[in-house]
Amino acid sequence: MDRVALSGLRARGHHGVFPKEREEGQTFLVDLVLGLDTRPAAADDDLTKTVHYGIVAEEVVAVVEGEPVNLIETLAERIAQVCLKHDVVREVEVRVHKPDAPITVPFDDVTVTITRSRA
Numbered sequence: 001m002d003r004v005a006l007s008g009l010r011a012r013g014h015h016g017v018f019p020k021e022r023e024e025g026q027t028f029l030v031d032l033v034l035g036l037d038t039r040p041a042a043a044d045d046d047l048t049k050t051v052h053y054g055i056v057a058e059e060v061v062a063v064v065e066g067e068p069v070n071l072i073e074t075l076a077e078r079i080a081q082v083c084l085k086h087d088v089v090r091e092v093e094v095r096v097h098k099p100d101a102p103i104t105v106p107f108d109d110v111t112v113t114i115t116r117s118r119a
Contacts, residue, residue, distance in 0.1 A: 001090060002038040004050070007031045009057055011064035015075055018102055026100040028064050028075070032056070034083060035091030035117070051086050059083075072096045072112045080116040091117040 009030040014022050034051055041050035059082045069075050076096045083092040095113040103110070 001035040004034045004036065004038070004053055005032065006034075006053055006057055006060075009060055009064075011061040013064045013066075013075070014068040015064075015070070015072060015098075016068075016102070017070045021102065022068055026098070028072075029097035029099065030060055030064065030079060031095040031097070032060065032079075032083060033093040034086075034089050035093075036088045037090075049088070051088050056083060056086065072098050072110070073114070076112050076114045077116075080114060084116060084118060091115065 009032070011028055011030075012025050013028050014025040015028070016022060016026075034056070036051055038050055041047065060079050063078050063082055064075065069078070076094045079094045079096070080092050083089055083094070093113065093115045095111050098110045099108070101110040
């Protein structure tokens with residue numbers, strides 16, 4: 001399976017379990033690895049036979065900016081489902097970064113990574 005990757009998609013969301021997170025929001029970053037067969041697109045040099053990563057990026061940002069959830073696990077699942085709606089995408093790895101998570105000790109990042117595929 002071939003891979004198309006998008007790294008560092010950035011959006012502001014209001015996700016989290018604490019009222020301050022819901023009210024003020026924070027920046028989330030998303031990395032995606034889409035699994036698909038790129039051979040048909042490459043053979044015909046045809047965008048319609050692959051995944052349009054610009055559209056996927058817009059859809060993912062809309063999820064992050066959309067309805068708040070408590071957990072970044074839930075956010076990652078919603079993102080994965082949006083990616084799998086594209087017919088050519090057979091598998092997706094989603095990593096959600098929450099670099100401003102409300103943690104009381106010094107840290108660089110918090111991430112959740114999931115992999116989902118078509119049933």
